[in-house]
Amino acid sequence: MSASKRDELVQNALKAFYDGGFHAIGMDRLAKETGVSKTAIYKHFRTKDDLILATLRLRDEQFRNWLVRRVEALADDPRTQLLAIFTALGEWFDEPQFKSCMFIKASSEYQDRSDPIHQTAAEHKNLLLKYFTQLAGKAGLSRPQDVAQQLLVLKEGAIVLAHLHGPGDVAKNAHAAAKTIIQAAND
Amino acid sequence: MSASKRDELVQNALKAFYDGGFHAIGMDRLAKETGVSKTAIYKHFRTKDDLILATLRLRDEQFRNWLVRRVEALADDPRTQLLAIFTALGEWFDEPQFKSCMFIKASSEYQDRSDPIHQTAAEHKNLLLKYFTQLAGKAGLSRPQDVAQQLLVLKEGAIVLAHLHGPGDVAKNAHAAAKTIIQAAND
DNA sequence: CAGAACATTAACCGATCGGTAAATCTTAGA
């Protein structure tokens, strides 16, 4: 299997797991939906968990790329960019395919913090926290680490509620809350 | 089976699902862990989903009871009670059994908003929103509904991050964020 | 064109899935 074929497999597996859930999607169904035979899949991934880890790594890259690009397109200065995070979130929630966050779902199904899948999900959130902290620092906010975590809390909560109740005005409200928090952290 | 036996079954099933996940725990294992035979279980619940719904209803009652009581024990006036929500959350996160929120996990495994399990999870969050709104109203905050949703966003986000990264200082930070939001909504 | 190397398929493995039927045990009333 070529490298590009493998990438395509991971991409299709990502979609299947995102839409259907990790436990709920079996390897037989995965083979059918990706168009790659089970044996071929197991040629490149020792276990289902390994495949899941690959999809999570891809999703991490995709999501953070998208977020950073979208934020940079929406705003120039770091302070406004922090707010733009929640504008971008709102756009995401409005997409009809939106079904919560891949990593929240992963940690819901693989709950043990010693599980590599759980750890990969945690690492994704850590990278986001780093990004938020960077922006908060550049924006000259006091206690950038704390502000960043508060904004991350808002982001995760907004995702959960947007998934549970539909897009509605969650993103707008999270945006307002972020604004309040950022203003309060201003010198 | 007596009513109390049934309650005991639901209570034990709740623990099993909370610890192990809904898809991951099969009915055979559930029978073993609850000490009630599979046939006996199916005498009282038509399907596994029905049993899950019963556990969610119990959990909803337990959690909201606990939260209201804890908040009332921690503070007297509604404004401080809103903050006490996050103190109580912190206590919850520190419990060794803490493994995120039953309803976030339910919505992660039953993603379709038309699924009764998903709907029950959404309803739980709605009831919390009502409670928050009530407190925000009594506290005399402007736009109590918006403040309440912002606090709910904080709560859900804090739960997700506490589960992913461990208790740490998430509750403390969410508490600080809540304080900021409440102050900003003061007349 | 022969044959080695690789990729793919279909069939199969024991275990477990959600759910059920029949047999066994317990208990209560006559």
Next chain:
DNA sequence: TCTAAGATTTACCGATCGGTTAATGTTCTG
């Protein structure tokens, strides 16, 4: 004490689980 009713257990159902084996194509080299 006999028996009928109800609860419980055992055994089983077809389907699917994650994963493997053996056979079949396919492709590249000599």
